[in-house]
Amino acid sequence: MDTTVVSARRKIEIYRVNVGNGGLDNCPIRTVVQNISGKWSALLLMALAERPYRFGELRRLVPDISQRMLTQTLRDLQRDGYVSREVFPTKPPSVEYSLTDLGRSMYDAIEHLFHWAENNHQQVRAARVEFDAAED
Amino acid sequence: MDTTVVSARRKIEIYRVNVGNGGLDNCPIRTVVQNISGKWSALLLMALAERPYRFGELRRLVPDISQRMLTQTLRDLQRDGYVSREVFPTKPPSVEYSLTDLGRSMYDAIEHLFHWAENNHQQVRAARVEFDAAED
DNA sequence: GTTGTTGCTCTCTTTTTGAGACCAGCACTA
DNA sequence: TAGTGCTGGTCTCAAAAAGAGAGCAACAAC
Incomplete structure (x- = not known):
């Protein structure tokens, strides 16, 4: 005792x-961030923020994503309410993905990070090189 | 031909x-985002934005991170220049992690996303429940 | 009828994470 | 002085996630 x-x-x-x-x-932050932070989520959100895309277009746009991960990431994004999926009854049925209002609102927030990335990626790369060089 | x-x-x-x-x-965006988007990176950045922390403090603060991932995530963050690691020659040597200027600048950008998360996580949760319910 | 297009899924392998044991060095305490 | 705890790690092994690539059904064009 x-x-x-x-x-x-x-x-x-x-x-x-x-x-x-x-x-x-x-x-709350964990809830939201964990699902945006997938390897491909940010990239796809960026694309869809520009305009709606079809499945195949996205695949060509992000050439190094596997079809499996594209399907899955889109479904996760859809599940969280950021993306809506619409099937058109064309002859080979086509599917269009687009941002919902929630997705667009979230994108406005994440956009700041993207801008930062564009402006500062050189410094990050430099830090990385320096760190790697310091490994004895 | x-x-x-x-x-x-x-x-x-x-x-x-x-x-x-x-x-x-x-x-550039891929360069930056891929490394912030780790499962634990955002959480640790948030903590360090508040104040410097020691290794053990971080471990207690984020109870469900494994020691292995804490070490590794901190090292990745350090490699990208967001975090600096300082060793103090106390009797059991202690290590303090803190945000660099680059890290702080990046945090200002990612903070928007965190605010969004706090304000909108209910909607995300709701979307998730609805999606799961619609699974036939 | 062969080839191509659509948006997937299924399997297999590789990579990433997680759980937990182990480590050295010193301090306190019995 | 032997035991215990605290420090910040590393090492090993199992589980989970991601990547590569084949397969698929239905129809269209050549």
Whole structure:
């Protein structure tokens, strides 16, 4: 009983830190960010922000995505309500993907990051080179 | 020669689309985004934006990260120049991580997304529930 | 009738993550 | 002085995610 008091108190303290910081589990930011942060999500959102695209167009636009990941990423984006999927009954049925209002609103926010990236990627690349050079 | 003309023209067209769109390979946004978009990067950046943290503090702050991923994510962030790592010669040597100027500047951009997430995560959750319900 | 187009799915391999043991060095405590 | 804890890691192995590529059904054009 005596020896465990300390570690119990410590555990409570740790727990308090987590809850006090807003409860990182079930955290809004985590909810949203985890799904935008897929390897391909940002790229596809950018494309769709420009205009609606068909499946095949997206595949050609992002040449190094696999068909499997394109399907899946689009479905995830659709699930979160950013993208809407519309099937047209053309002869080989075609599918068009476009941003929803929610998606567009989110894109306005993420756009800041994209602008930053365009302006500062050189510094990031430089930092990377320097870091790699410092590996002994 | 005759039959290949069509597909060659098609290939050129596809190539033009890619290049015309800014060359998605070796693209600045891809360079930057791919490394911020790790599962834990955003969370750690948020924490470090608040104040510098020690390794163990971060581990307690984000309880469901493994030590291995914490080490690795911090190193990646450091490699890209967002985070600086400082070792203090205390008795059990302690290590402090903090945002660099570059990191802080990037954080200002990504912060918009975090704000959006806080304000709109309910809609995302709702979309998700609706999508899942529609699965036949 | 061969070839091409559409948007997928299925399988297989490789890469990334996660869980957890282990490590060295020092401090405190019994 | 032997045991225990704290520091920030690394190493190994299992599980999950991603990539490569084949297959597919239905129709169109040549």
